[in-house]
Structure formats: structure tokens, C-alpha cells
Amino acid sequence: MSNPIDIRTNAMLCLNFGYGSLIRAKTTIDYRNSIVSVHNGVELLMKIYLMEKNRALIYQKINYTSLLIDRTDTVNKITIDSNTINYAECQTRLSNFSKLPEQYSVHLKKLNHFRNKCVHFEYQISHRKLKILLIVHIFEYISVLIKEMGLEIDLFLKAGIVASLSRFKESIDSQTKSSFYEKVEIAKNHYFEDLTPQERDQKKNTEDYIVRSIDKIVACPSCQQKAILKRKVQRQRERGVEFIITKSRLILEELACHYCGLNITEYEELIFKFAIEEVSLPDKRLRLSYPNDDYPYDDCPNDDYPYDDCPDDDCPDDDCPDDDCPDDCPDDCPK
DSSP, X not given: OOOOOOHHHHHHHHHHHHHHHHHHOOSHHHHHHHHHHHHHHHHHXXXXXXXXXXXXXXXXXXXXXXXXXXXXXXXXXXXXXXXXXXXXXXXXXXXXXXXXXXXXXXXHHHHHXXXXXXXXXXXXXXXXXXXXXXXXXXXXXXXXXXXXXXXXGGGTSXXXXXXXXXXXXXXXXXHHHHHHHHHHHHHHHIIIIISOHHHHHHHHTOOOOOOOTTOEEEEOTTTOSEEEEEEEEEXXXXXXXXXXXXXXXXXXXXXXXXXXXOEEOOHHHHHHHXXXXXXXXXXXXXXXXXXXXXXXXXXXXXXXXXXXXXXXXXXXXXXXXXXXXOTTOOTTSOO
């Protein structure tokens, strides 16, 4: 019988294989393997974090047996039949301890979405968007989470892979900035060169934006006139014993300026300039009126966030929140 592989070694194997596949990727199969392995590695890292707090936290059913598992003073050897928690529940339990910024939850959910498609459905992947997700966001999350645990990244990723990922990230960041500034310069040239002074004044005096309560009017990076920054509500539901807790966050969607024509829809470019405009909203708690196992709306998706797997007919119309900002909207969200 071979020696057991502990959870840290398992996480290391998954992360090195996943990122190694991504760095060398030439085919869709390579990218598919990188998604699945990195996803497994991230889930194991979250479980390692939870085990450092209390080993019982990684089990679906927490009872007195799970609390005894690591004790050395019990008369009999303790064994547990309960399964460990899944990826989403890891995120939920870890959020009670970790001080990592909430915006990582967007990227972690995207990773879970891509992994589920690769494993359970027919899939097509944008290689560029996948690299941005895994290298710019997930690799950063992994690095920060490992540091928060007081560990070194070389326990989980080979030095050569870390160096390669760092170079990839610098390249992606440079491309993002170049693309952003290229769009700004094109719009600036249109506003100051192609338009006459009369046309510029006419545009300046035109107010034709339809501003929802979740949007903001900002200074255009190109012409410095008023532009509309569109945001959408990203929601995540967490199920407790007595409540469904909905965590909401306003995330960037689009920048549009009708003066110079600047239009930016790429999330990475929006974050580069307007990251400060993403804000968390107060949590909402819905008391369960059904037995836990029978509650019908636990996985209800919403129109604002496109990464839920269940179809629209699984979500009762009168249960999903409105698209507009909730009543307890923060101060920077105009009514």
C-alpha cells in the first residue's frame, strides 16, 4: 500500500499541474486541465485555512464526533463518516475569518463557473479571459491567502512557475493599460480634433444619460466631460440554519461618454481606472420559513450575475431582488 498524500501535498500537486498546464497551454484541452486543477488546488487551500482554525470546519456535519477527531486523550480512535464541504461552502466559512477583500469572491465564483462547465457541460473557453482570471486574479488570491496563513508560497508552487506567472501578469497588466490608453487617445482625438467648437458646446450642453440608482456620473478619462459609469449588482447567497444571507456588491459594467464617444466594456480596463467605484452593500437576511432540506429558493440565480448554472424557471419571479439598488444603498449610490 502506498503512503497517503496529505492535504498540503495534494494542494501543491493540483496547483503545480494546473498552472504548469496553463503556462504550456497550446490546446483547449490544456486550458481545460488548468481550470480543473487550479480549482481543486484553491478548494484545498481554503480547507487548509479552515483546518488551521478548527478541523471540524471542513466537514458538512459538525457534531461532537468531528470535535474529537484531533484529540489524543480519547479512549477509542475517532472516525468520521461525514463528507467534507464543497467549494462554495469553503468560501462561506472562510469569510468568517479571512480579511481578504470581498472583490475576490467575484473571481472565485467565475472560476467555479468555468470549472463546472468543463466538468459537466459542453464548453468553449476564451483563452485570453481565462489567463486573466487565473493569473491576474486567482494567482493573486492564492498568494495573499497563503501569506495570511503565515506560510510561504514555495510550499505550494514551484519557484519557476511563480516566476513565469509573475512575468505573465506583468505582460497582461501592460496590455490592459495599453488597450485602455489607446481607446482614450482615439476618443480624445475625436473630441478635440474632429469636432468643431460649436459641436463640442452642443454636446456639452446635452444631458441624455439615463442614470439608474446603481450608476454614477464620472469625469471622462478622455475629454473630462460627464460620462456614465454603469454598474451591476453581484449577489451571493449563503445558507445558514435560520436565515438565507444575501451578500451584494456593485461591480463595474461599462463606461460610456456621449461627448467624445469613449466606450469601455472590458472589466479589466474598467477596474484599472475605476476600482474605487466598486462597493459592498449591506447584507440582507431572510428568515427561513421552511425546513432546511425543503427550502425551495436556496440556489435562486439573478439576472445581474451571469455565472449561475440553474435555468431561469428555477427562480420564482417574486423572490429574486430587483435590478435597482436596494433601499439600504450606500451614500455614494445616487438615488
